[in-house]
Amino acid sequence: MxxxxxxxxxxxxxxxxxxxxxxxxxxxxxxxxxxxxxxxxxxxxxxxxxxxxxxxxxxxxxxxxxxxxxxxxxxxxxxxxxxxxxxxxxxxxxxxxxxxxxxxxxxxxxxxxxxxxxxxxxxxxxxxxxxxxxxxxxxxxxxxxxxxxxxxxxxxxxxxxxxxxxxxxxxxxxxxxxxxxxxxxxxxxxxxxxxxxxxxxxxxxxxxxxxxxxxxxxxxxxxxxxxTQGPLAEVRRSAQQRLTVTTSDPAGATAVLQEFAVAELTPIDGGVTGLMGEDQEPEAIVAALVNAGVGVRGFDVARPSLEDLFIALTGEGFDVSG
Missing domain, CATH: 3.40.50.300 (P-loop containing nucleotide triphosphate hydrolases)
Structure with a gap:
């Protein structure tokens, strides 16, 4: 089994x-x-x-x-x-x-x-x-x-x-x-x-x-x-996800995302990006953006790769010769 x-x-x-x-x-x-x-x-x-x-x-x-x-x-x-x-x-x-x-x-x-x-x-x-x-x-x-x-x-x-x-x-x-x-x-x-x-x-x-x-x-x-240790899926879910909103109103999007405690908000070309936790619902964030009059051209949530998670947890590049 x-x-x-x-x-x-x-x-x-x-x-x-x-x-x-x-x-x-x-x-x-x-x-x-x-x-x-x-x-x-x-x-x-x-x-x-x-x-x-x-x-x-x-x-x-x-x-x-x-x-x-x-x-x-x-x-x-x-x-x-x-x-x-x-x-x-x-x-x-x-x-x-x-x-x-x-x-x-x-x-x-x-x-x-x-x-x-x-x-x-x-x-x-x-x-x-x-x-x-x-x-x-x-x-x-x-x-x-x-x-x-x-x-x-x-x-x-x-x-x-x-x-x-x-x-x-x-x-x-x-x-x-x-x-x-x-x-x-x-x-x-x-x-x-x-x-x-x-x-x-x-x-x-x-x-x-x-x-x-x-x-x-x-x-x-x-x-x-x-x-850290555990099932791979659970370990990856424990990491914050990268949220990216493509919009012509990054300031308005930032204000809404702050209400949802999205961390490390950073303006990018054509929008804003930040880190969201597993308990935050993307659907609720999209609804709040629309209700606030923010024009949403794109909305993406990327789960971190194992390499991203490794670097976040160890703070260094990957070399396992030791």
């Missing part, structure tokens, strides 16, 4: 990821500051943040790669500790780019990874490796040495490694890094297929257009703190 069809109470009762007060200090520097992350079961959760926001450090704590300074986390309903193999066996991950043996082929690299998995059946290893390679479009390059792989091919191999076993949760850090538009589309389609099969996904990405297309939920980090 996907996030779109799962009852809300079921999703909230058992999140795929849930942290409480999760904190990480490196010496005197606090990198992750008391975050309560909730990734609903069945969701595709876009984890966003500028450089140095603490996003990757959070992911590393979730996977047991580093210990938190304070707080706790549950993965798939179970508390996670340092290197907890019982839980992490149900999680596929790609963090900070894939690393493989350069002189081995893609197939042999995956076979070595599979052999190190105590939960993997050696009798089915070659079949599962072949299926994983085929799923990410590397079947034809399975015998090629890793050192000859392009950046995009290396990224695909990393995703294949995360899919060697059936997973309940995927944690992917920049999964489309280095991919061309076609490869990016294929990864987007793959994540949609996995999610439709019941796999929850936490994905970080610097491609906001991709996040808007594949994610049902988002969370945004800034300087170690989680500044």
């Amino acid at each position: 996907t996030a779109a069809t799962a009852p809300a109470e079921d999703v909230e009762a058992s999140p795929a990821i849930h942290t409480s007060g999760l904190t990480k200090n490196f010496g005197a520097q606090r990198v992750v500051d008391d975050i309560d992350l909730i990734v609903p079961t069945g969701s595709v959760y876009g984890f966003l943040g500028p450089n140095g926001s603490g996003k990757t450090t959070t992911i590393r704590m979730l996977l047991g790669l580093i210990r938190p300074t304070a707080g706790n986390a549950t993965i798939l309903g179970q508390p996670i500790g340092h290197g907890d193999a019982r839980i992490l066996g149900r999680v596929g991950a790609l963090v900070e780019g894939p690393a493989f043996h350069p002189y081995l082929s893609g197939r042999d690299n995956l076979l070595r990874i599979d052999a190190a998995d105590l939960n993997a059946d050696p009798a089915t290893a070659r079949r599962r490796v072949a299926e994983a390679l085929d799923r990410v479009g590397l079947a034809a390059a399975a015998g090629k040495r890793y050192r000859a792989y392009s950046l995009g091919m290396r990224q695909r191999l990393g995703i294949a490694a995360a899919l060697l076993q059936p997973r309940d949760l995927l944690v992917l850090d920049e999964p489309t890094n280095g991919l061309d538009p076609q490869g990016t589309r294929e990864v987007r389609s793959l994540l949609a297929e996995l999610n439709a099969d019941g796999v929850s996904v936490l994905v970080s990405s610097h491609l906001l257009s991709e996040v808007e297309q594949i994610c049902s939920h988002v969370g945004m980090m800034r300087t170690g703190r989680l500044v």
